[in-house]
Amino acid sequence: MKKKRSEKPFAKKSLGQNFLIDQNYISKIISELVPQPEETIIEIGPGRGALTKLLLESGAKIVAIELDQDLIPILQKEFEDCENFQLIEEDALKVDFTKIPNSQIRKKLVANLPYYISTAILQRLIEQREQFSEFILMLQKEVVDRITAKPGNRERGYLTVLVEAFCEADKLFDVPPTAFRPAPKVWSSVIRLRVKENSSIENENLFKDLISKGFAQKRKTILNNLKLLFPNAFEILQNCRIEPNRRAESLSLEEWQKIISHHK
Numbered sequence: 001m002k003k004k005r006s007e008k009p010f011a012k013k014s015l016g017q018n019f020l021i022d023q024n025y026i027s028k029i030i031s032e033l034v035p036q037p038e039e040t041i042i043e044i045g046p047g048r049g050a051l052t053k054l055l056l057e058s059g060a061k062i063v064a065i066e067l068d069q070d071l072i073p074i075l076q077k078e079f080e081d082c083e084n085f086q087l088i089e090e091d092a093l094k095v096d097f098t099k100i101p102n103s104q105i106r107k108k109l110v111a112n113l114p115y116y117i118s119t120a121i122l123q124r125l126i127e128q129r130e131q132f133s134e135f136i137l138m139l140q141k142e143v144v145d146r147i148t149a150k151p152g153n154r155e156r157g158y159l160t161v162l163v164e165a166f167c168e169a170d171k172l173f174d175v176p177p178t179a180f181r182p183a184p185k186v187w188s189s190v191i192r193l194r195v196k197e198n199s200s201i202e203n204e205n206l207f208k209d210l211i212s213k214g215f216a217q218k219r220k221t222i223l224n225n226l227k228l229l230f231p232n233a234f235e236i237l238q239n240c241r242i243e244p245n246r247r248a249e250s251l252s253l254e255e256w257q258k259i260i261s262h263h264k
């Protein structure tokens with residue numbers, strides 16, 4: 001009898017499914033995470049279990065969140081003998097991470113993120129950061145370049161300053177399209193984000209609003225962008241000793257914080 005070629009469903013573009021197939025990169029990601037047997041580690045989008053398999057072998061408790069209903073039975077079958085495996089069938093954007101029981105106060109999270117929602121997931125993780133010690137994330141290379149852009153770099157934007165405020169970001173390595181199946185069109189990069197335990201942001205909502213408005217039109221001056229938020233923007237910038245004709249991308253995190261403390 002002819003053997004069936006594969007029981008696995010086709011990769012779904014709509015769910016950002018580019019599965020890692022290169023064992024070297026799979027091992028490299030896991031070795032950056034250093035999973036310990038007593039830890040709880042969350043994985044977003046286990047897919048066909050490429051990272052999950054190695055994570056489970058470490059003995060850590062793995063809580064995997066997968067949205068694709070077709071992958072659920074495959075993952076359940078693959079890891080049915082693993083007592084340290086828990087699968088949550090949900091949209092990671094809707095998961096309340098505070099509800100996931102854990103063995104330590106702050107959990108680690110790893111994900112080869114579906115690109116179509118990677119920024120939204122990152123923002124959600126930052127909102128719920130008190131649950132986590134660190135995130136090891138595979139993202140599009142250009143997103144990682146944006147996150148790690150220093151003041152003065154044109155790539156610097158809302159996401160850069162948001163991440164910088166709450167995490168220490170370290171780009172780890174690049175990953176070529178050939179490491180995945182199907183191969184994406186662009187390169188990826190893996191980044192470590194260590195959650196700062198004591199971020200010095202005074203008023204988080206105002207801070208987010210400030211950087212959002214500040215970067216609203218990147219080609220405009222900081223003064224023109226900030227007028228959207230503060231009628232007395234010129235005076236605030238003067239008090240902070242920030243030249244009003246600078247662009248948002250040139251400001252450091254400390255300068256954004258200064259604006260917050262001088263805004264009244």
Ligand code: SAM
Nearest residue numbers: 018019020045046047050067068091092112114
């Ligand atoms: N971790 C696997 C790997 O490295 O081979 C799969 C990575 S693939 C880029 C992204 C995975 O995230 C897919 O399994 C996809 O079904 C899943 N996914 C997509 N959107 C999701 C969402 N909103 N919540 C949870 N998982 C999602």
